[in-house]
Amino acid sequence: MSKVNLTVDGRKITAEAGMSVLEAALQNGIYIPYLCHSANLKPHGGCRLCIVEIEGMEGLPTSCTAVISEGMVVKTATPDVNEVRHNIMQLLLADHPLDCLTCVKNQNCELQKAAAYLGIKERIFDHNDRNFPVDDSNPFFTINRNYCILCQKCVRVCDEITCVNAIEVINRGYESAIGTFGNKPIMESNCQSCGECVVHCPTAALTIKKTEVPAYEVETTCPYCGVGCSMYLGIKNNKIVSVRGSNTDVNNGKLCVKGRFGIADYVHSPERLKTPLIKEDGKFRKASWDEALSLITAKLSSYPKEQVGVISSSRCTNEDNYVAQKFCRLVLGTNNVDHCARLCHAPTVAGLAQTFGSGAMTNSIEDMAETDCFFVIGSNTTEAHPVIGMNVKQAVRKGAKLIVADPREIDMVQFADIWLQQYPGTDVALLMGMAKIIIDEKLHNSDFINKRCENAEAFLESLKDYDIDFVERVTGVPREKIRAAAHMYAAGNPSSILYTLGITEHSHGTDNVIAIANLAMITGNIGKRGSGVNPLRGQNNVQGACDMGALPNVYVGYQSSTSPETKKKFEAVWGGNLSVARGLRTQEMFDGACDGTFKALYLIGENSVLSQPNSNHVIKALSALDFLVVQDIFLTETAQLADVILPASSFAEKDGTFTNTERRFQRVRKAIEPIGESLADWEITCEIAKRMGGKGFDYKHPSEIMDEIAYLAECYGGINYARLESGGLQWPCPASDHPGTPILHTTQFACRKGKLLPLKYRPSEELPDDDYPLLLTTGRRLFHYHTGTMTRKTEGLNIFMGRERVQINPLDAEKLGIGDSDVIKVSSRRGEVQAGVEVTRVVPPGVVFMSFHFAESPTNMITSCAMDPVTQTPEYKVCAVKIEKVIVN
């Protein structure tokens, strides 16, 4: 960036070329009053308060829109400027209530600040009461247009940042106001309640309902999805009273509705577990820590080591997970450790390991701004990863192309250039079909294939199975669209593929991932900014839980648990005997429990009853266990089945790190004291370990655990808490002077050469038939998270969505005689659930959609137990169901 010299009020200053006069002045400590400017938004020039005089320019240009140039001479406070500015402020004040002292924005109001700067002492115009009705419809924030100064920041935020466009300016002239389409209450608009508008509002026109001025703020990482937004928790009297986004490369201050409004209520929920509980005669009673831990120690020590295991948690910190698997391996002496990545992105790890040598998102959130063409497949990005969704939409607004492949008409579709509506479970055919077109029509990057890839011949040979007739028939997507998408993706410079569980949760999930990797390799879209294969990880620390070795086959840093060398290395450091025997996966543990070959399970932060497919089987397995310890923050459906329940602290009560979807270690910081007698997960695990005679569990602080992780795994070798104070670090980060790795495979693949793999299309295991004529596919909803243990505690989120509503196409609904107000029974060969109905064209005829957020409608009662053979990841995305209307008395 070149520098520009200019003079502002006689002061010589230097700023980066392209900056506005206002930005340059502010950066150099010169205040110019403004109301509509925001660093995150395009210059608006609406409030007119930042007018200045610039030599050689006519009139009074706004400094927010005037771009600096060499030698420019700016005067920010001439008599003319002051007079006009003063009168503009007077105009605003004439329409603005003067109840500053009792206003929630007092001392935090930009209008107040600017008025004070201008030295306004009295109003020159009679006060005018606008008498706008207050829009109180949203559970989280209030719109009071009487305080609005029409800076339009909310409108612009909702356009430029979130691309939702729920708020608009309505009317003209003096009657101009912010409003919604049709000027309805905001709850009846398409507002997604992310609250970005509220954050940007300079006055009290948009305010959060439940908020107080905190005594202090603690920067931490959001406990919801894998985006890993940085946020500040505002604390007062040991309570979270405010939440705001932090300005990092990950989220630039943005948050979604769950992160912004869905935290305090669950952390401070009266339903939090506050003491250990022991089940006696089928009922839980309070117990002391000593009693509970003694019982656990005794029980866990009593089984053969192959009959016990640990299920760790993607929602816990890296340190928690590391300690859990260390405990399992070192103290219990078994590799029987797993976690819920098994249910989601295990095919990613497996598929990308085979092709690239490393199973993680190749690029960074930040470099999506440079993507030329997005190919979003099997990812309902705006609902499952809302903040990344915003980034993609912003890039598209700025000209990037977007291909969406999804059986449902998800929100992203309206931003897409091409929408491929494939039949569920036909992704291999679609992706390989595209690859064939790219190769056939010479759109591929032969240079990249030649230099960076191997096994090309076998791969090219395999493409002959995917002629367009076949692909069109299997996927149901018209050939022109497939061809157009292939061209668009191949032409993108660069192109990036985003995918989520729509790709992995199939009986051929690993194949799907490989197909994606193939596509990226033949077009050379790997290893550069804005490109890549980007699996968006589901839970906040699912990446970390894998990284930490909470998997039966690998130690921390993906070091093989069956390798004698690794065994030796870890035995040396940990000081104990380790097993090289293959550990059990979750499914195997459950199957073993049913068989009686698996006896005891230490389950940390996982609600398997709702999250695993075929819940009846899960309940049977957990009930069959001899001894079950559940460690959680709530008495979940799974915890109900435990023998002992241990109260864990939430993310707000402990220190640690989460690793987000882009492999970034970020700090979780203790903001409040633990609720009740709860303890951090690592503390509990360490206590059990110590009581069972384990050595090396005397950590005083999670930073010591991190140091041990760094010592043991090269790829995290350079990461420590001191470095994380100045921001997150993306692995690989092997040394303390290594800056971290935003992009993988830049010069060579982790496995040296990328491996192109031939694939055979296999249909999903269970497809609709006469008995079960509908195809059920599952996924997430914006307002809830996972099994709802956290989000269901926030009343506002329940107002947006308080029960399961099965999405069904109007044609099917009509056939079944059901409507939005009905209750239905959805059943499969494995069970049945009751739920509400949402008749919508979002799903195509023949397909129904359910989430798994609601304990009242446990969707996984009916999902299939078909699994990906490589990873045992369940086929949540496809099963056959039938629907009947339930007559409610």
Next chain:
Amino acid sequence: MNNNGNISRSVLICQGTSCSSQKSKKIREAFECGILEAGITDTKVDFTGCQGFCALGPVVIIEPEGILYTRVTVEYVPEIIRSHLQEGRPVSALFYTDPESGEAVPYYKNIGKYKKQHRLIMRNCGHINPEKIADYEAVGGYKSLKKIISHMSPQQVVDEIRCSGLRGRGGGGFPIAQKWDLCRATTADSKYVICNADEGDPGAFMDRNILEGDPHSLLEGLIIAGYAAGASKGFIYLRSDYKLAVKRIKLAIEAAKKQGYLGENIFGSGFSFDVSIRTGVGAYVCGEETALIATIEGKRGTPHPRPPYPAERGLWGQPTVINNVKTLANIPLVISQGADSYAKIGTVNNSGTAVLALSGKIVNGGIIEVPMGTTLREIIFDIGGGIPNGRRFKAVQIGGPSEACLPAGLLNTPVDFDSLAKVGASLGSGGIVVMDEDTCIVDIARYFLSFTQLESCGKCTPCRLGTKRMLDILERICNGKGKMSDLDLLLKLAKTVKEGSLCGLGQSAPNTVLTTLRYFKKEYEEHILRHHCRAAVCRGMVKAPCIHTCPAEIDVPRYIRSIQKGQPGEALAIVREKIPFPAVCGLVCFHPCESRCRRAQLDEAVSIRELKRYAVEYGNDIWKSRTKKALPSGKRVAVIGSGPAGLTAAYYLARSGHSVTVYESQPLAGGMLRMAIPDYRLPKDILDADIDEIISAGVTIKTNTEIYNVESLFEQGFNAVFVAIGAQNDLKIGISGEDDHRFIDRLAFLKEVNSGKKFSPGDRVGVIGGGHAAVDVARTSRRLGAGEVTIIYRRSREDMPAGLEEIEKALAEGINILEMTMPVQAVNGEDGVTLECIRMQKGDIDSSGRYRSVPMEGSEFSIELDSVIASVGQRLHIPDRFGLDTADDGFIGVDNFTLATDKPGVYAGGDAVLGPSSVIEAISQGRQAAKSIDIYLGGSGIIDETLAIPEDIDFLEDPSELPRQVSPVLPASERIKSFSQVELGYDREIAEEEARRCLRCDLE
């Protein structure tokens, strides 16, 4: 008809929007059928775009003769075919009639309106069929495009335009070549040109005329612009309600594509160009280029700050040239006739023509095109035909609703970019709205600001809120609730809005307010200080126009209703609530109330004065029983002068409890009422009756007493003095030879006659002047036996300040009026006076909106007279010892609203302050003096009385549709024999009939 080779004549039927709405289609069908039936083969029938005579439509032009038929209906068509087409005799009944000469004008080119025009941009409008590309090609269309594509590089095109000096017709006058150059010089994937046809100004419809009348000229201009700027895509943005324009543009694009003027690789040049239409739904701000671009992009039409200018970053972020319709229509012309020749049209740096839309209070409304530099006066008066209905010009707004209002004094301003800028105005859209004296300037400012406020997009603070606050203030002023400090606030806000706003809409929105405050500040002050709207339109302060225009604010509609109800006594009581001279006013008031009477918009004004006279003559004395006299205040007031001002003040001061003495230098009280108004208009017994009532209210009148010293009155114990001495000295004509004895002093003459002395002015009497007094002198002379009486007036008869009724009566009595004539000198001979005169002609418009009259060289002539009486104005005769300040014009200087002089306790009013004025104005001044003096003496200042019973307003029968009832008068032959009263007055039946004509505006 089928043999095109023999066509020698065209019947061109205007199918502009205005004529279309008047069934021009039917007329066309009638012509086609008629011509076919008649077997005429050499004549084609076609329609054209607007021919520019919208007020006279539907119009038809027959070429090659160039005959214009106006107000054609289907019924006339057979006659035109038979008489004109077959027999060669044009139908004179349908010719245009010149409003001034009253003569029929068969050829459109001779119509006054056409003469000063220079139809350049609109050269084809009204002469070609806009839906036929061949018509356009036949007049040279698309030759310019062919020329540039085959012979000129884009740079050469830009250079050619630069040499022509063409400036943008969208309002700003930005040099076109500079814009094109800027766009051309950028590197970008794509570039665009946009034709801004979003014509949104009220009173502007010239773009529409071109769009409808000659769409190809603009299309050709757009393609040339695209070629020069390096663009391959063009947009035409117009309002969706311009349906006909949309249709014709669409047809034009289709036709141009077919002919290969549009599309890929035009004429094999490698230049490709495509045009699309975008329609807007009429948001005014979308005429602003950046807002327009936003709407094409599918966003809310709000502007964004410049720079970057569209030429750098416009539509979808690409370089974009955006030009107005008129600008583009100019382009083919510049290319075809060459830059040098084009540059010669108009004035330096303002080449070409201005297309203007004349509307408002103007005789010939419609679209005109004149060379740049034509003055406003030429446009409004020579082309526009001036102001209709004998009203006076007041102001002209030029350029659109947010532009300047200029007063008469600036009518000589040339209409071009630079000259208008000098007087704070802008050519803007080219809309010209003319306002006459019935327009309230504050109301106009309010109206236009309400428009801009409504159309403000709301994006920037000053425009959104500033215009609203300004509007609030203007509404306050129009409602009579303004404060003088509001004017400062208005200026402050105007500056903020003008300098602080984001786009042209806001930056120009305050212009109307600023210019009206600059040029018409007095009217604002009248609204604020006197709650007076001289045009009687501001609803907040105008209950009914008659009440508002009456200087004494008599509740006219109410007394008319009393008459209607058969209660003349109540009517008289109502009149008496405001004036002590009901009988006098009933006879001689010049009734300004009638000039604003809304009934006049239907037929004629209600005869208000005549009804007052009826109330006096038929009403009883019931009012007397309701009068109340205040307790004695112990204060004494001296009134100097017993004219209407003095006696009115005396009457009300006496009613307020003060002891009042009136001093009159003459033997009898009444002032000018007695001295100057002849008996046939105001019999002395009637005057005496009014004065008697004043005396019986407790006023002491000391006649034959001249006052020389105001101080002496205070010494005598008076607490306050009202000086109402009138203007007693006649002005001289100012010509040589007027010192002769045959030049008679007007006042002395009338005084003598009115005192009953016989006096003969001779047989041939000349009266110089045009006011009431002049007519009175003339008619008096006639009654004294003069055989030949001539009124000599330097302006036209319409401009004579004397009322029309009086003039008509004078004419009936055989008096001559020599209008537009000015005496130059007098040669006094044995047998009389030879008065040498010169003819006058109309010159500029003065600040009052009247023409100045200027001598016509070589038109000297003389008339022989026995005596000459000058009635050209009066001067104040004021004894120096009064010690009062006099203003520049010699009259006493007072505070306009309290009538206080700079001496404490001394007030002045009537003619001594106003100069020669009317009875009712003098009464009004007397009322004001009474209020001010009462307050000065510690009273409340409330002088109004309640003399009538409260009105019961359930009486609401519909107003009568009868015409104005004429008061019976003595026949002229009888009149001139004596000084008997001329008007005989209404009887009860006629009076009540006339009263029923009142529209009761006060009850709305």
